[in-house]
Amino acid sequence: MTRKLIFFDVDGTIYNSRTEIPEATHQAIRQLKANGHILAIASGRAPFTLEKVCRDTEIHNFVSFNGQYVVYNNEVIHENPLDIEALRQLEEQAAEREHPMVYFTHNDMVSNVNHHEHIEKSLSSIKINHPRFEAEYFERHPIYQALIFHEASDDVLYDNQYDALKFYRWHEVSRDVVPSSGSKAEGIKKFAEKLGIAQQDCIAVGDGNNDFEMIAWAGIGIAMGNAVDGLKASADYITAHVDDDGIYKAFKQLQMI
Structure with missing residues (x-):
């Protein structure tokens, strides 16, 4: 399988309703890495509020502030401050x-x-x-x-x-x-450009109102079962609820783990 660049939202996607990471999600992340895929966080959170999830998942690449501050391999590759x-x-x-x-x-x-x-x-x-x-x-x-x-x-x-x-x-x-010019999609585009990975080889997983552009832009857009209705309607695939191992089930269905 072609190497994929995979972006995960945090709240309601990696974190469940108790703000915990399910063991099945940890397992999926480990297997995706072992299979050679590149993983990144794509969140509305600030970098300093991503430290725990990055440490717990061992994913240290991120698109933060809904695309306004992007870090790959400890290098800031995109900044877009407010006017x-x-x-x-x-x-x-x-x-x-x-x-x-x-x-x-x-x-x-x-x-x-x-x-x-x-x-x-x-x-x-x-x-x-x-x-x-x-x-x-x-x-x-x-x-x-x-x-x-x-x-x-x-x-x-x-x-x-x-x-x-x-x-x-x-x-x-x-x-x-x-x-107004920013979104998670703009952030993940910068990330993909940096790595030379094509749009069709990007996968995005999310659940919220700030995930629409990202889900639409990615080659495969996955909505969690707990996602807002509009996001489900625009996604390529709807997985299970975050509390029902949605991430693991999505990538199992895609035969990536």
């Missing part, structure tokens, strides 16, 4: 609506408020503590991704209002903020 003027406009309008924000560099995160229950609720769901407060942080540091915190009913206040920004809902009270 500072767009962030100024967004923060001003979010503050008027009492919608807090969190900003990420490649190695740090800060909040623009001291504390907010929506930040606590959403970040604790992926075992991340409420970040510290620091005013105007984005004015002094390159920001690769931000989070904005509000109910889904307020999505309309932000969608299609900023030429340089787009939003992905990942939690009932939180959305990722990324460059």
Whole structure:
């Protein structure tokens, strides 16, 4: 079989509903590596919040921040920070609506408020503590991704209002903020180009709203059984639920393990 470049989302794909890695997933990863395939993480998470999953899976290549910061073999091969003027406009309008924000560099995160229950609720769901407060942080540091915190009913206040920004809902009270030109697909393209691997030899596995572009671009797009309905509709293959060894079953079905 031709060597494949395989990208895994983290939350809801590698991590199950208890934020644990099933033993069958570990087994699939080991067998895929042994069979000569190249594996990478493709996540909305920041690099410093990927350290544990990278260590536990021994996958050290990653597309982070939904494609905005890409690392292969400890080398940063792509960076795409957010537009500072767009962030100024967004923060001003979010503050008027009492919608807090969190900003990420490649190695740090800060909040623009001291504390907010929506930040606590959403970040604790992926075992991340409420970040510290620091005013105007984005004015002094390159920001690769931000989070904005509000109910889904307020999505309309932000969608299609900023030429340089787009939003992905990942939690009932939180959305990722990324460059309008960015996506996981753009990140995995940079990765494939670096390695000289063709699009048809790329496989992507995911479950969330931020996985649409990646699943569509890859030669084979796999949706987890727990994926959002739209992602299932656009995937080439739907595997079992993450809590039912979905990764292992997918690659067994593809006869890659």
